[in-house]
Amino acid sequence: xxxxxxxVSANFxxxxxxxxxxxxxxxLAYRNGDVPQAELITRxxxxxxxxxxxxxxxxVSSPWSTFWRVRNCCGNSWFLDTNPAPLGIRSVSKxxxxxxxxxxxxxxxxxxxxxxxxxxxxxxRRILRTxxxxxxxxxxxxxxxxxxxxxxxxxxxxxxxxxxxxxxDLEQPESRLQRQSRDFRKNFTRQMRRLIDRAxxxxxxxxxxxxxxxxxxxxxIGREIAERLRSQDPSRYLHLETTYKYFTSFRxxxxxxxxxxxxxxxxxxxxxxxxxxxxxAGATNLHLQYSDALATADLSRVELLHPIDAWHxxxxxxxxxxxxxxxxxxxxxxxxxxNRPSGKTTARTE
Numbered sequence: 001x002x003x004x005x006x007x008v009s010a011n012f013x014x015x016x017x018x019x020x021x022x023x024x025x026x027x028l029a030y031r032n033g034d035v036p037q038a039e040l041i042t043r044x045x046x047x048x049x050x051x052x053x054x055x056x057x058x059x060v061s062s063p064w065s066t067f068w069r070v071r072n073c074c075g076n077s078w079f080l081d082t083n084p085a086p087l088g089i090r091s092v093s094k095x096x097x098x099x100x101x102x103x104x105x106x107x108x109x110x111x112x113x114x115x116x117x118x119x120x121x122x123x124x125r126r127i128l129r130t131x132x133x134x135x136x137x138x139x140x141x142x143x144x145x146x147x148x149x150x151x152x153x154x155x156x157x158x159x160x161x162x163x164x165x166x167x168x169d170l171e172q173p174e175s176r177l178q179r180q181s182r183d184f185r186k187n188f189t190r191q192m193r194r195l196i197d198r199a200x201x202x203x204x205x206x207x208x209x210x211x212x213x214x215x216x217x218x219x220x221i222g223r224e225i226a227e228r229l230r231s232q233d234p235s236r237y238l239h240l241e242t243t244y245k246y247f248t249s250f251r252x253x254x255x256x257x258x259x260x261x262x263x264x265x266x267x268x269x270x271x272x273x274x275x276x277x278x279x280x281a282g283a284t285n286l287h288l289q290y291s292d293a294l295a296t297a298d299l300s301r302v303e304l305l306h307p308i309d310a311w312h313x314x315x316x317x318x319x320x321x322x323x324x325x326x327x328x329x330x331x332x333x334x335x336x337x338x339n340r341p342s343g344k345t346t347a348r349t350e
Contacts, residue, residue: 004048004139005074005106007082007093008041012101016040022337023101044102045338047093048147049079050136051108051154054214057081057318058110059306060246061239070110070129078313078321079151080106089318092151095326100338105147107136111246113157114188137191141198148204148336150195151325153211153294155269158184159261162248170254177261185268192276199286207287207332210273211325212266212295216259221300223250226310229302237310250311266295287335291328294321 009015016023017031026043029035049055057076060066075082081091093104109130117134131139133154140147161180162170169176192210199206230237243250249258273290280286297320302310304317313321333339 004136005080007075007080007104007106008044009097009101009103012041012044015101016044041103042145045100045149045336046103046105046145046147047096047149048105048140048151049108050133050140050150050152051079052112052156053108053110053312054156054321055079055108055153056106056110059239059312060242060309074106076318077106077108078318078325079108080104081318089315089322091318091322092326092329095322096338099333099340105143107131107139108154109136111157112136112154114155114184114191116187116190133188133191137195141194146198146202146206148206149329149332149338150199150206150208151211152208153325155184155188155213155265157247159213159216159258159265160247160249161257161261162251162254165248173257177257177264180261181264181268184265185272188269189272189276192272196276196280196286196288200283202285205285205287205336207289207335209289209291209329209332210269211328212269212290212292213262214294214321215297215299216255216262218298218300220255220259222302222305223310225302226305230310237307239309240311243309243311247311262295266292287332289328289331291325293324293328297321297324 013027013030015021016027018024021027023043026035026040030037030040055077057074058066058069061069074080076088078089078091080093081089082093083089096102096104111130113132115132115134117138119132121130121132136154140150158180161173161177165173165176195208199208226237226240230240248254270290270292273288277288280288299317299320301316304314304320306312306314306317330339
C-alpha cells in the first residue's frame with residue numbers, strides 16, 4: 001500500500017530546546033517525561049504537498065528504470081530535499097527549516113490527475129501506485145494530525161488535451177479545450193470542498209495555497225533548445241522522445257493548444273479560489289490563497305530540464321521552482337505565525 005512520506009526535522013529536539021523556540025514549553029514537558037516523543041512531533045507544524053510529477057524528483061527513462069525510480073525514490077524535488085546543504089536542491093522544506101522545525105508530508109506522485117473519485121485508474125497508474133487528486137485529499141482527511149500548511153500543485157496531466165482525442169477534436173479543438181477546462185474546475189472544486197470542510201473544524205489555524213500550472217510557454221522554449229541539441233548529438237537527452245508515449249500533447253503539433261489550455265485552467269483555479277473565499281467569510285482559522293508563482297516563473301533555459309528526458313526538472317529547474325513557490329508563501333506563513341526564524345536544523349526521514 002502506498003502512503004505519504006513523512007520527514008521530520010532531524011535536530012528538532014535541539015531546536016525546540018532553545019529558550020527562544022515557540023515550542024520550548026513542549027520540550028520541557030518532554031524532558032520532564034510528561035510528553036512522549038511521538039506526541040512532541042505531533043505538536044510540530046505539519047506541511048503537506050499535494051501534486052504530480054512536477055513536484056517530485058523523478059524523470060522518465062527505460063520502463064523498468066522508471067518503474068523502480070517512481071516506487072523507491074522520494075524527495076529531491078522543489079518541495080522536499082533531504083540532502084545537506086550546499087548539496088542538492090534549496091527546496092521549500094530547506095527554506096522552511098530556517099524558520100522552524102516541522103514535519104514535511106509528501107503526497108505527490110507521477111501521473112496524478114485531477115479526477116472524479118468514482119473514476120478507475122488505468123493499469124499504468126495502478127502499477128506505479130499513482131494517487132490522483134481525490135486519493136491524495138483522502139489521505140490527508142484520514143490523518144490523525146491534519147496539516148497546518150497544505151501546498152497544492154496538480155493538474156499538469158489534465159492539460160494533455162490530445163490524449164485519446166478523436167480526429168475531429170484534433171482538427172477543431174476549441175470545444176474540447178473548453179470542456180476539459182470546465183470539467184477540471186468542477187473536479188478540483190469538489191475535492192477542495194472536502195479539504196476545506198476538514199480544515200474548518202480544526203482547533204488551530206490552517207493555510208492552503210493553490211499553485212497555478214507551470215509556465216508552459218517559457219518551458220517549451222527550453223524544450224525546443226533540447227530538441228535541437230539532440231538532433232545535433234543523439235547521445236544527449238536519450239529519452240526525449242519517450243515523453244510522447246506518456247504525454248501526447250507534448251508533440252510540437254499540439255503544444256500551442258496545451259499552452260492555451262493551461263492558461264484556461266489557471267484562470268479557473270484563480271476564479272475557484274476567489275469563489276471559495278467568498279464562502280469562507282468568518283472562518284478565522286482558515287487561509288486560502290491562489291498563487292501564480294509557478295505559472296509566471298521563467299523556465300526557458302534548457303539547463304532547467306532534466307538531461308535524460310528533457311521533460312521533468314533538473315536540479316537547477318527544481319531550484320527555480322522552489323524559489324518561486326516559497327516567495328508566495330509569505331501570507332500563509334504569517335497567518336500561521338511561522339514567519340520568524342528559530343534556530344538551525346537538518347532533516348531525517350521518518
